[in-house]
Amino acid sequence: MPKVTETHKRRRRQAILDAAEQIFLGKGYQSTTVDDIAVRSGLSVGALYRYFSGKSDILLTLMEDRLGRTPDLLERLTADAHDPWEQIGRCVDIFVLALRVRHPSTGRLLIVAWGEALQDSTVRDGLLRRFTGLVDYIRTVIQRGIASGKFRRDADAKVLASLLVCLADGVTLYWSANSSSLELQRIRTTVMSMVRAYLSPELA
Amino acid sequence: MPKVTETHKRRRRQAILDAAEQIFLGKGYQSTTVDDIAVRSGLSVGALYRYFSGKSDILLTLMEDRLGRTPDLLERLTADAHDPWEQIGRCVDIFVLALRVRHPSTGRLLIVAWGEALQDSTVRDGLLRRFTGLVDYIRTVIQRGIASGKFRRDADAKVLASLLVCLADGVTLYWSANSSSLELQRIRTTVMSMVRAYLSPELA
Amino acid sequence: MPKVTETHKRRRRQAILDAAEQIFLGKGYQSTTVDDIAVRSGLSVGALYRYFSGKSDILLTLMEDRLGRTPDLLERLTADAHDPWEQIGRCVDIFVLALRVRHPSTGRLLIVAWGEALQDSTVRDGLLRRFTGLVDYIRTVIQRGIASGKFRRDADAKVLASLLVCLADGVTLYWSANSSSLELQRIRTTVMSMVRAYLSPELA
Amino acid sequence: MPKVTETHKRRRRQAILDAAEQIFLGKGYQSTTVDDIAVRSGLSVGALYRYFSGKSDILLTLMEDRLGRTPDLLERLTADAHDPWEQIGRCVDIFVLALRVRHPSTGRLLIVAWGEALQDSTVRDGLLRRFTGLVDYIRTVIQRGIASGKFRRDADAKVLASLLVCLADGVTLYWSANSSSLELQRIRTTVMSMVRAYLSPELA
DNA sequence: CATGAATGAGTCTTCATTCAT
């Protein structure tokens, strides 16, 4: 029976995380009450405290769960592309397009996390870890492209990788606040044009 | 007599805004108490309410004061450059470098504002207005470059402008959280390289 | 289980109302703090808000509970009297005597309510509804007396009814402020004499 | 110059009292702020404290000024009527009609006073003194009528007097809350009918 | 005398967390 209990527990935790996410995205972390989360997840407040040690624990877990996976996701989705150009294209797609389309909430969650990061160093560290993870992976992709001679030799792999992540998060911010003000398709095209223009060897 | 009073009033307001900014940046908006602000600005709580209608009024004013001026600033600093290449270069400088150096707090204030924007449409509107203002100006710069034949004819002025602003805010986010993880000089260089590569006519 | 909970809830609400009433009568509504009520009812401030939506809700409920029942009470207590003279006598008794004797606090509560009525239209409406309810019932009693020929034909039923209610509340005011200044027995006798003198047919 | 100053002082005090009265009538005593009164009377808050020792002092003075005069007024207005019937008629007129017409605000001021009387014994004593003053005068009128043989011998002068005052205040309450629910003319007629019926010797 | 800026205790209300059942 411990197995059943384990499953049960995991399901409950997930239900709570899902409920919390929805409300955090709508009202932000601070304005969300524990009661809100309890009601939405169909549990009692008391029960909630059996699965999480408190409100902030829910946010932390949620971030780990939602944002922590992005680097893995990135790696998985680029794995089957062997040409550097295709790989970097995938990165752009994932950031600027795919991620938003599949998980439109990620953006707002990011905002929530950033807001909390100001006062909570655990949250801040989580965000920076995610940043580093993403940057490191993209940097590797770029460096492989340089090594293979397909990318221009003096490209700044680290900085370009950082810029792409910063750009992605910047776009996410505005897109989640007012999705009508940005046209993702044109953004994708333009970003790719810039990246291609920058990385092409003949440009040097 | 009115002069003394007016000056006094302005000074007080400024003191309150300064105090509030410092604390907001450290703990975020929600975690900052009105009392915190009062103590730091050397006033009593009651006095504070003579200058602002409430806590949210302080944030709003602060945003207007700190963030609202960016479009104007941008315009002023680019005004004396007549070559499109120089103008766009200035824009990049201002965003990615100058602004951060001069007002390192702007980034964190942006985070605070974004966090509040989730629940407060007034704040959200303020941020979007700022975005539109910045984008519109940069777009004009680019379009002038295109018209003059110095920029490639089929460049997407609107999207590029948006991207630069998103990028700037994305960089700001991470830079304000951990300034050591980004090297602004290399960022500037790289961004300019990309923009130049993208906008150069011979590339088409 | 619901039964226990319901009973519990009712008891708690009643305890709060009782506590609030006592303090309102002593200090008036505005000077009573929510904390006062909480302490006296043996609950915490927070608990209080589980039963009432706020301080004003307590007053409103209290009025409904204490004053709102008067019309029903009047009807019930007059129901078994079939002679118009006896019915009107009962009305006078209830107002001028019985009610005060049984619920000496009603008067002060009325004062509290009147005071709040100045600024709170909900309270004002409640008081006027009570007035109308009482007047309407007494008017019916008088009209039946007129129809049966036992009361003088040209008596002004509506106005007399209003007067009796106004008189009752006026007496209540002074009696609750200083019960020794009024002798209820003599009042009853005198009011009945006046009513009898006014309503007797032979007077016309 | 002391004379000028004295006049000035009196005028100021009067202006403050007038302003306070208007606002008290509209919002009640507790909800009225000292600032409200200052603004309306065209003075500064500070100045106000040179004429009154505080907010409650204003209310007390106001009551003395407005309500304290009623007994005198009553005496003056009945003085030139020598027939007991006319005198008692005047009393009714003054209460039920004249007073309301000339000073419609008296009623609400009475409410304000009653509300404060709950916590402030000075106010309560003032109200009771006013009550006693009025009752005593009317009682004298009635007793003179009895002595002259024009009123029925066994009339209860004291109680009738009290009843008339209670009735007047009761009517005032409802009339000031909703003047449309009471028709003063019909009230006057009916009250006089009752009084006449009660006091007429032939009725005994 | 007048001003009105400043004070700060006091109010209502919310909400994360606990714990008896």
Add this chain to the structure above:
DNA sequence: AATGAATGAAGACTCATTCAT
């Protein structure tokens, strides 16, 4: 395990009163 009533500390805001100018 689950419930949800109870807690009580904390927060935003108000306002009678004072006092430097």
